[in-house]
Amino acid sequence: MVQIQVTPETSLADAPVRIHVSGLAPTQLVTLHLSLTDERGVKFEARAFYQADEAGEVDLERAAAPGGDYVGVWPMGLFWFLKPEKLFHRLIKRDVMSCPFRFQLNVFDSCHIVISPQLEPLATCTVERWYVAPGVERIPIKEGRVRGALFLPPGPGRFPAVIDMFGGAGGLIEFRASLLASHGFVVLALAFFAYDDLPQVMEELDLGYFEEAANLLLSHPKVRGPGLGVIGVSKGGEVTLSMAAFLEQVVAAVWINGTSSLYGSPLRYKETYIPYIPYAAERVIITEMGIMDNYHVFQDPQNPAYASAAIPVEKARGEVLFVVGEADRSFNSKLFADLAIERMKGHGKKNYTLLSYPGGGHLIEPPGSPLCSISFTRGSPKPVHWGGDPELHAKAQEHSWSEILKFLEHHLGPPSNL
Known part of the structure; x- marks a missing residue:
């Protein structure tokens, strides 16, 4: 039988x-x-x-x-x-x-x-x-300006804390946050536009909103502190790097296929204002299959005219982990990681780690997720090309997820009760 x-x-x-x-x-x-x-x-x-x-x-x-x-x-x-x-x-x-x-x-x-x-x-x-271990609790968050979902591991705590963000489609995506909570982190899946009563479009990166979210998370009785981690992909990676540069609460930042300059919207924080690089929408390529290839929409950040749009990552107090898919078709994430690291080196900083994966696409996710190289996404009139080789991307996801968990545990402390 x-x-x-x-x-x-x-x-x-x-x-x-x-x-x-x-x-x-x-x-x-x-x-x-x-x-x-x-x-x-x-x-x-x-x-x-x-x-x-x-x-x-x-x-x-x-x-x-x-x-x-x-x-x-x-x-x-x-x-x-x-x-x-x-x-x-x-x-x-x-x-x-x-x-x-x-x-x-x-x-x-x-x-x-x-x-x-x-x-x-x-x-x-x-x-x-x-996507959740037994006992993990989900709490909808609508407090002050902050919108999202809080995931709490079982037990009295206290636990290391992480803010989790996704990208340019907006809304709230929770599967990575719930998995992180299942590994013993208190995680805030944070929306920052196109969700609930938040603005439908991201007109500016208001870092005060993200500072409010960080303080809210750190005030929770199950959170260990004194610092927290941040993880973000794509536009969320841009936000992650900005938080690492300006917010002292951030002691560990995981940047996944993001940018190292401001694109599409400026950054504002207290007295600081960083201008942005405009998208070159006229450079969108529509393939014979009707797929949008946005690779060239992101104008060259090395152009001297855009120098002021760079995120001052050299100000980061905490550690930064850069996760790069070298076959990313959304934009040249390898270039953005290299420029950020170059900038950090130029200021004598060594608080960075680079994981770069040949064949990895834009959507590097936990290893339970198959490669998505092309998909529909909110706000796009046609399917978007994300890139990635199936076998190499699978290996990238398996390896990077293990390294991300180790990185967060190392810099935030073990995900277990005190």
């Missing part, structure tokens, strides 16, 4: 699982097929071909797939190489609290490029992937 064993069957979305198939005939060819229908009704699936060993078993930790959606030994390949049935959809968990992603894993005899409804699986099982 053919059996699939997934260990564990229920886990956090960023945790590895072991997939083992037994009861096959020696050297039998099979197709492993993983599928999921997300909260918007879009189906995602991945398939890989395997050959059983002489004992009639397939262990994904050791077996190499000769074909399918990936090739080689990829223990988590069925999760990392998921593709949407409808083009240009991003797999993203929206409701992180009430239910997990429930995947169906099937084993089929022989190799099948297309899995038709008429095919009968040899074995099947359900795999649950949660």
